[in-house]
Amino acid sequence: MTPQIPTRRALLRLASATALAALPLASRAGDWPERAVRLVVPSAAGGSPDAVCRLLANELSKSLGQAIVIDNKPGASGNIGMVDVTRAAPDGYTLGYGNVGTLAINKALFSKLPYDPDRQLVPVALLGYVQNALVVRKDLGVHSVAELVALAKARPGKLTMASAGNGTTGHLSGELFKTLTGTSMAHVPYRGSPQAIQDLMGGQVDLMFDNLSSIAPHIQAGRLAVLAVTGAQRSALFPAIPTVAESGVPGYDVVAWGGIVAPAKTPPAVVERLNAAVNAILATPAMRERYAAIGFETLTGPPQWLWERVARETPLWADVVKRSGAQVD
Missing domain, CATH: 3.40.190.10 (Periplasmic binding protein-like II)
Structure with a gap:
């Protein structure tokens, strides 16, 4: 058989496909999302992180035009869920709920974490605190x-x-x-x-x-x-209930915070779009009221605010772990 010689048109198609494949993901993020997005919650269904994420997922799916599927992965102080996120493809189709435990406390509580939040994750949005x-x-x-x-x-x-x-x-x-x-x-x-x-x-x-x-x-x-x-001020949800500090334990102040993270190398364009969508959702009076009803105070801002919170509180929680002698039971 005589070998067929590729036509000029075929060569052009091949060259175009090769060039497209070589483009960085960020340059193709304009089509994202084209299918459902998975949001890993590293705790059990029915808990606080789950409630916070389900409220957000419902509105985020409307904003992005694709389903946001909650994937509860409890266990090992949130480590199982976070490892799942770090191992996922950085294509914008896997996100995670990172909080004070998985992003700050666990660094001091575990002698060796199975993931590195600072290196293997990128911040998307700080949602708020409770x-x-x-x-x-x-x-x-x-x-x-x-x-x-x-x-x-x-x-x-x-x-x-x-x-x-x-x-x-x-x-x-x-x-x-x-x-x-x-x-x-x-x-x-x-x-x-x-x-x-x-x-x-x-x-x-x-x-x-x-x-x-x-x-x-x-x-x-x-x-x-x-x-x-446990906070520095009384809760708007229960204004008659005193704080621990007011009750005779001066200096006591604890709040839990959390936000959305993604695998490292997720396209910046995807992160920016997600951050804008989340901020727009949290800024609406209706969503602020829905979160306030469960005692969650929302925040809006750039992705880096989440990492700034992590950097500020990591040494504080390390001190609590050291002073208390807290261990993984």
Whole structure:
């Protein structure tokens, strides 16, 4: 057979295809997104991060014209979910919810993280922050922080303190509380807030620090007794509830924050479009109200604001971990 010689037109088509393939992803980001986008939430369904992300995903899917699929990957203090994000293709079709635990606390809590947030992730948007609440089972017999401290000192090591997991702000809120009050309580970590809350209401554990986003409905329904909130100021959602600092623990101040991250080398054009879309959503009065209803205070700004928050709080949480002796139980 006589070999066929490529025509000039075929050669031009081949050259064009080759050139297009060689273009950086950023130059082709104008077509993004052409299919569903996965948002990895490194905690259980029904918890605070899940609630925050589902509110955003619903509106973001409308803005981008594609489905935003929530993928809950709890476990190992959020490490499992974050590893998933770092290993994903940097094409804009996998995002992650990064928070104070996975981006800052875990650096001090784990001797060796299975991912490097500073090198393997890029910031997309800082969404906001939420306070924690200190709640106890209703039949514990305490009605204030002072009464809880007195009971804990009378029964050293006997009270059980649940949390949504090792390294969460619920865990570290409790460790800081124990350090500043000179008390000893047994930490009981769970794989997310929902099961911990159920066991607290059922009397299997005594108390818990948890994000208002997940614990607020149970406080409002009267299923748990709330003693205090953990921020520097009272919560707009529960203005009658004092802060831990007001309740006799000066210097106590803890809030949980989070934002959207993407794998390193995600096209800047995609990051910019996502940041603009998220900011536009969070700026609407309707969304601010919906987030306020679960105790989450929204923020809008450039991607770098998330990394600036990480840089500012990483040494602070490292100090809390060191002083408290917090460990991965």
